[in-house]
Amino acid sequence: MHRRSSWWRRICVVAVAERLTRSVGEPLELAGRLVRVSASVGIAIGPQDDDTPSSIVGFANAALHRAKDAGRDRIEVFTAEVRADMQRRTHEERALRRSIDSGDVVPFFQPEYDASTGKLVGAEILARWLKRDGSIANAAEMLTMAEDASTLERLTSVIMQQARPVIRRLTALGLPSGFRFRVNLPHRCTPRAWRDGQVQSYFTGIDPTILTLDIYEAAVLGDVAGAAGVLTEMRRMGARVCLEDAGRGGASLSMIRTLPLDEIRVDRLHVDALTSHPNDRAVVRAMVHLARDLGLAVSADGVETGSQADALLALGCTTHQGHLYARPMTASALEDLLLRHAADFVSDRSLT
Template identity: 30%
Template sequence: MTVKPEQNELDPAALTAPTAAMVKQLEAEKRDLQVARNRALFIDQDSGLLNRRGLAQALKMRAPLDPTGGSTLALISVQLSREQLHNLSADPATHHHVMNQLSQRLGRLCGGELIGAWSDSLLVGITSGFNWAALNDEHHVRLDAIEHALTDSIDVRGVRMRPQLRIGLARPGLDGQLPGQWVSHAQSVALNLAQQQLPLTEALKDSLHATAKRRKLIETGLARALEQNELTLMFQPVQDCATGSICSVEALVRWSHPDLGLIYPVEFVNTAEDSGLTEALGQWVLQHSLSALRSLHEAGFALRCSVNCSPRQFDNPLFAEHCLSSLSVAGLRAGWLEVEVTESSALGNAAATIQSLQRLREAGCSVAMDDFGTGYATLNYLKNLPMDVLKVDRSFVTDIAHNPHSQKIVQAIIDLAHALGLTVQAEGVESTEQMDALLAMGCDRMQGYLLSRPLPLQALLDWLVDQPMRKA
């Protein structure tokens, strides 16, 4: 038996005065709760600095993920040597004083941009003005001044103590794509310099060469990857909370590079845009996602497939027609496709995006807003977007089982979405505690490692055999 996917219709006229008042109230509540939540979760209570979680979040917002090398930011890590850290561990007051002095120095050297405590012995700061594409003697002078300022002696109860430091350097967006990778890279650089007793300026040489080589391989290889099928798709299952059955899968693209190994989209999507390959990449993902979906249906699994769409794709007025044509070629009804957009993409070219989404929904596709809560759209903006599903970002789910502020924010989002006739899907569910909390709040769908990691098609087919679901 074929089960027709549900289709939620949002009628803008249904936004009554009480609902509009709810929108404003929930917006204010979301802001207030977020401030309180940030203070509790992201600030180290002893030093007043951003802690690891707060620093990671701040780095994501401050440091653009720019694999093309356009970033002018530098990440500096400052860590006490193991020997000095061991000596200071017996005197917590002195340890705290030394780290406080170092954080103040790092803050001044970074121009007050962004600093935090990655651990009790590791400080991290971001500074701007590094044009990595055109290094010159000024960069060496600047790094030399940073190293000398940080290692200058510190007054400890009237005695001058020279800090023994490992200082590292990394380039956000180039030395990895996540804050943790940047910090790890900077620590590796620091250890290498310490072992060879080299100055910080030496970090510029090998690191830049390796990064430039990697960037060149990605830039020159993406077109070939599309032609020679080096790209691959992974599929993460989504569970219907009401029935416990698997209702859909999300398609996630990966690049199996012959020299660099597995590359995630955050590292090559910008390259696709700069190279004019966005539409080709998007079409590849769509066509192969629908082909895989057809295989799932033929195996008896009546699942919907969600596909992420780039903001650039909505610039093409024929985007919706291309999607519908691909569905026709695959022999699938429009109701089996869910198109995912982010807040930023919806805001970037709102008129074109809304027009394409309206056309797709009229044909029977469903529309989801991905990573809700991480962009700049107000809750009131939701009423103007033709959509069916609101995906709650994983950052709100991480501590939902234990943090009352997170619980209130997610509950407010779920209540508002339901008032607007939207389905709510939680991302990043990794524990039974998170699942239980979301179920109690009335969440409709969820996905995450608790259910399954993203799987290749054949592995997904094998996994689905033992899962409860609706059969085609």
């Protein structure tokens, strides 16, 4: 009887979840545009054995993570397999926190180029988790594990602690004209981080005029006014501010209007589909025109092929980053690249 009851409850709750996802998936009008959204749902059915309300919520959250990892817009029910996945995830999250504190998560740098001239114009500071077996953890999975705001803020703080002396050393050696280090602020920031000086502390001892601060919409939603104040002050000192993942929806358009920006960055999802989907090409074209009308620069991340680079150039986006140009590298490799670039520049000048 218990088994049949559990089976029936599962059918009923999944049916409710399906109705919810269908309702959420209905197109809605936002700022004069039709926008489609989707929902992921995690389900846990209880109580069973020694389950508590908090443990059932935790099980549902684990199923939700499973739905997101599987591609989003899905419904997942908590099962023994999901339980094993939750335990693995918990173990890895603890391992990541230990690695952040022990120095096993280190800064790498991915160069950025002006594709119209071939000039090296910057490098993005990225976090890479060096595993004990010598491998490097998947960056996307690491950031997913660090989704908690406090962990993301701690990760950014530790990475910038390690990156600051590198930046100072490379600055002393001499950077190309206009070169900037691109710093990713945490995907999620607590309102306190904007108010108590924590965000500013990431850049202690660095010349702001060689920094571009990449922000995500989710990082400022908790305190838009506080974030705008901090970013305005950083811009006053010479830093540039860039909105990451632009083009994902109407809310980003609101952020472009509200925040003190210098640049918008084309979302890599649009870059991936640039040469195969006309709609994505149209979105990028519109973003380039919008940036131009607002006096903003525009750049693109995730450029992997020559055809993508050519399409971006044709649309007027010249600042590119991606594996087509260079993969993320260690600080010493970036130093070697800068020295080679300087030597090539001197050689080119002497020929003219």
